[in-house]
Amino acid sequence: MRLTVLGCSGSVGGPGAACSGYLLSVPGEQPVLMDCGPGVLGELQRVTDPKNVAVVLSHLHADHCMDLPAMLVWRRYAPSCMVEPNAAIDKAPLYGPPGTAMRIGAGSSEFPGQVDDITDTFDVHEWHDAMEVTLGGMHFRAFEVDHPPSTFGLRVTGPDGEVLAFSGDTAMCDELIELADGADLFLCEATWTHAPSERPPHLHLSGIEAGEAATKANVKALALTHIAPWTDVDAVVAEAHRTYSGPIQLMRQGRVTDVGA
Template sequence: MTMKLRILGETGPYPAPGGATTGYLLSTEEGNVLIDCGSGVVSELLKHVEVKDIDAVIVTHHHADHTVDIPVLRYAVMIHRLHKRREEPLTIYANKEPAKDFAELPLDGHVTAEPLDAQTEVTLCGMKFTFANTVHAIPCLAVSAEYQGKRFVFSGDSGMSEELEQFAEGADFFLCEASWLHADKGPDFIGHLTSKEVGEIGKRRHVKTLCLTHIYPDYDRSLLKAEAEEAFGREVLVAYQGDVHEI
């Protein structure tokens, strides 16, 4: 079986009406890993998997559009364990920085946490996960998952970064934030990428499939797609809630 990527939420920093911010379900025949848990993600997640079948959560960084549904997910795990519908606690693998934010994760006997940094390697559901630092307003990690010879990379939130570029080299599927059109990039534009920059990274780093995400809700996505494709030199995908990609 291949890895399966399900888009649970793809906007930022706030959801479109009826949508959700960052959340992705990465699945193999061995289980399910949730990457980030933003606004509206739990509602969408539970359309596709039962609480008992969520094996782990990865948190790239501690901004609300990536974490705000974690307390809600904790409630779901707690209720299902109390009603004997889930046996094990849920482990959240979260960026260890800022330390204050890591310490404030809503933990109890039903949810536990493990710290992540760029040196972490962990195998979950048969997938080997590694991480890299990005350039953002607070510490953030990009995520790589390798499974049966295929490699998925998610940028997290980031501005232009040599470390992120090297991390994405040769990825079979690169899910990359594209928060803005390049013409809208201003002096205060820090810690995010434009669709043009994403296309350039994909081309330089020989990415096989490139998909834009973390999209400002009011944008015309066809413009982001066109700008990225001009730089990439071929088709670029745009994430939409409910999409499923086989990797």
């Protein structure tokens, strides 16, 4: 199972840095795009045709989903997507929290107050806690975590049993430890440094907390992601090293990792 980082900037994009978007792939199977924040569609075009991917969303904050309206344009109007009138279109699987079709349709609509029907291009399904699905030769299990609005971390098992755990956006919670248990790679948000008095509760993790979660879950490696552009990256990494003794990667746009290798 291969992870390609298309974007990993936290909360907002940074200079030359797309928001959250991670491509998961195994040979001979449909690639799966995990989150699709602003800037991700452009980076996706570097590695595959956007009409060929399935999509899973952790939640519906703009930095995790708002390039999907642009993907709708690609899937409807790019020359390789054009079909005869009334002909069937191959729909991409789209899994997301409750309200996904309305949220993306509102962002895609040409008319204020109206909602575009995205079901011409996406076969939409809504996550619920402990839901399991197989996509692209990989097994996904959703865990509802501590972040508004409804947000799901994902535990992804590859064809050889390798495990990627994705925190989504979350504060510390029991579900985070459960989804990451024993993972080969823990892709974990660390939006801020550890200053509890300066951070809203029930929202994001610090480097300290990401390291603590990795230690509690006994993961084999920690990959820090979703660091906000205004946050000191080196400080976040140093914090994680204080609470986790295993290998730590800092996710960068364009990085490719073979999970479990």
